[in-house]
């Protein structure tokens with residue numbers, strides 16, 4: 001009997017990372033998790049993503065912006081999966097520092113170890129938003145990965161249920177601001193469904209995989225559903241796009257990092273984000289789960 005394959009999961013404590021640990025573990029892989037804080041993975045995450053401490057075989061405690069802490073992180077692994085990225089504003093770090101340079105440090109080691117596959121999670125519709133800092137950082141890494149000589153797969157999801165959970169949190173507070181009219185469409189995906197696509201990408205030719213979930217909604221419909229899930233009448237105030245962009249410019253004068261991350265959220269509302277459909281989890285059930293668990297950020 002051949003030995004189980006070993007996978008490094010970077011970003012294992014995040015929304016997608018936890019589901020990826022769970023999925024690779026179900027498929028019999030030995031899991032090495034790269035985390036900054038092992039305590040975090042002992043409990044479930046804020047959107048119902050699982051506690052994974054007991055599923056991992058090995059933990060590396062490290063921060064990709066501090067190279068010494070991740071030295072040897074790829075030693076002995078067959079596959080690297082990275083859902084590691086900057087998704088919340090940080091006073092000191094930018095997407096470039098984390099998504100590009102941070103993942104780049106893992107890639108260097110993966111090349112040195114000649115891993116058999118590197119699976120990276122970027123974003124969908126990247127070509128429509130090339131100047132947005134988060135997209136630029138992801139895509140610089142993707143270019144490095146493609147040039148690395150390793151076998152690769154790039155996952156391009158449109159939006160996670162956890163992201164839609166932000167609308168739920170705002171709806172729960174009773175009021176929601178929307179940029180534009182909310183008429184653009186998206187088919188967001190649950191982390192568990194996306195993790196199946198990610199693990200399936202461990203084999204086969206080098207490829208990019210755009211991914212969405214089973215149901216298509218307008219952003220307005222998602223917001224209204226969030227209100228209904230918490231038993232409230234929708235109260236949504238629409239902010240014109242020009243005003244949101246003006247506010248971003250002002251924000252950028254005193255907090256560049258915050259403005260850069262928010263620019264993604266604003267820009268994304270200008271397009272439909274309908275990607276090939278995968279999975280079986282429905283957003284309505286996800287919101288119902290958040291409502292009954294009383295979980296919101």
Ligand SMILES: NC(=O)c1ccc[n+]([C@@H]2O[C@H](COP(=O)([O-])OP(=O)(O)OC[C@H]3O[C@@H](n4cnc5c(N)ncnc54)[C@H](OP(=O)(O)O)[C@@H]3O)[C@@H](O)[C@H]2O)c1
Nearest residue numbers: 011012013014015016036063064083084085087159160163
């Ligand atoms: N959310 C979406 O709708 C969406 C859509 C398309 C693509 N994506 C991309 O998918 C990826 C995963 O998203 P997610 O929503 O699962 O994000 P998440 O929940 O914020 O998870 C991000 C992970 O990266 C880790 N991380 C961040 N900075 C780090 C550092 N300096 N050193 C080590 N680890 C670090 C975090 O660790 P801590 O737990 O310690 O913070 C966490 O494990 C991101 O790259 C994101 O851009 C997200």
